[in-house]
Amino acid sequence: MHPAFVVYLKEVRENLRDRRTLTSAFLTGPLLTPLLFVVLINLAIHQQLEKAERPLKLPVIGASYAPNLVRALEAGGIVPQPPLADPEAAVRRQDVDLVLRIAPAYAAAWRKGEPVQVELIHDSSQRNAGTAVERVSRLIETYARQQGAMRLVARGLSPTLAAPVQVADRDQATAQSRAVLMFNMLPYLFVLTLFIGGMYLAIDLTAGERERQSLEPLFINPVPRGQIFLGKLAAICTFSAASLAISLLAFGMVGRFMPAERLGMEIDLGPGFALRVLVLQLPMIVLLAALQSLVAAFARSYREAQTYLSLLMLLPILPSVLLMVLPFKPQAWMYAVPLLGQHLGILDLVRGDGLGLLPLSACLAGTAFVALLAVAATLRLYRSERLAISA
Incomplete structure (x- = not known):
């Protein structure tokens, strides 16, 4: 059996028994986030409609x-x-x-x-x-x-003398495209779910093992450290992907209870949408896992790694803040920018426009390239003697 696969199975099996990791990866983010999102949207809609009608x-x-x-x-x-x-x-x-x-x-x-x-x-x-x-x-x-x-x-x-120019409003928005006004936070929530899904596992597999002094014995084995890192990285990616899949499933289920039609909107969060989002986020899964491993590797304790990754958690919110502060028309090159490309792509899916081959290719290629750089940087750190020294 390949050493990287052995490490992967070991880490997945051990962390499946860790209640904290399971809670963060499969419960807190994937399930509670869609539920809270739907509850808040419903309350806001009912409050506004009630004020407009009563x-x-x-x-x-x-x-x-x-x-x-x-x-x-x-x-x-x-x-x-x-x-x-x-x-x-x-x-x-x-x-x-x-x-x-x-x-x-x-x-x-x-x-x-x-x-x-x-x-x-x-x-x-x-x-x-x-x-x-x-x-x-x-x-x-x-x-x-x-x-x-x-x-x-x-x-x-004639009354028309007071209105020599009349405006005929020809709104080209469809019921589905108007849904972007309500669901423009979905891309951020999906990326945040990915981040939280793999965060505690990334901390435990680096800073946690250094704190428990179990990383040195692992490195003593006659196995290239690159294979050890790839096994750990695959385990983090598995938990992140599973967290996203659960979140997409939860949104697909609770999305049926959202009264979007009362606002003239239509939202489709079904299997087709979920599959496209999952494909769009595949390189992002690897990128975030590599960044989390890289940042956590600099920490000597579990708590210190939590502090570092809490600061890194601000990274996924940047595209959402950028689009709110500086609204602009999406350009083709923007899809190649990690996080921003996923954000624009998911909004295209919510709007019902679909995602063309060129934007999809740019999004996957651009994020995959940056993910490879992050993997290479983390792999270089794994090969240094500094990482093998326990706290």
């Missing part, structure tokens, strides 16, 4: 100056409330989401046919107030357009 209580100052406007708001599901003495302070204290204030000069200006103004007092830093503000603003704008059209008709003019 009657909205709105304090109105000066309601008697514009009774027709108030009745129009009531027809749109707004429930006028008594005025507040200090509306600005009430909004800042978050006692109310917004307040409508109508000036005393409203009635006189309206009778003269002059433009009138109403105030919506709100705090834009309160995210939960955005739906209410948009809802009231839309109702007031609709009422304003209707009244403007009636004024033109009363003067014998």
Whole structure:
């Protein structure tokens, strides 16, 4: 039997008995992450839809100056409330989401046919107030357009004179492509699952063995250290791949309970999607395993390795942060950049556009090249005498 395969079987068998490794690789990341993701998305959707549909209580100052406007708001599901003495302070204290204030000069200006103004007092830093503000603003704008059209008709003019240019909205987004707005964190979650799935195993097979002083006896055996490293690397890759497979399976199951259709979206996280993501992440599995082994090899204790790898965990979030801060149109060369290529590729799959042969080849080749460099660097470290010295 090949020595690397012997090392692989030994490490897999021993770590299958390690409760901490099994919990991190097969439970914490792969199962809890999809469950929490779906629960949070469902709560957010239900909260927004409930705010958009239920009657909205709105304090109105000066309601008697514009009774027709108030009745129009009531027809749109707004429930006028008594005025507040200090509306600005009430909004800042978050006692109310917004307040409508109508000036005393409203009635006189309206009778003269002059433009009138109403105030919506709100705090834009309160995210939960955005739906209410948009809802009231839309109702007031609709009422304003209707009244403007009636004024033109009363003067014998066509209402179209006030709108010489009309915009016809031709949205080319499909129900599946709109799902990217909700599921744009999926690529990061998949990479994070890969990272966590192999992290504790990578720590145990390097820093852990140095701390237990079991690495020196292993290196004494008449087996090339490169084969020992390849066996350990294969074990880490196996746990990472299994963690990703469980996560994909979990997303495929819980994705059916996501009310995406209520937002006009469609998401397909079935077997076809899972298989494509798994193929896309194959070189990333090797790259992360090699980087984890490389970083953990510099640590002399298990705890020290945990500290180093916790800092390395910030690496997978970079593409997500980059796309949020600097949104840009994907270029062909970007697919060859590790992490960024996987991120863009998975978003293409979520959008339903598919992944062409050229982007797929660039993604696999670019990440595989960097993975080989990481493997070579770690292999060189394994051949040094420094690694054989226990803490």
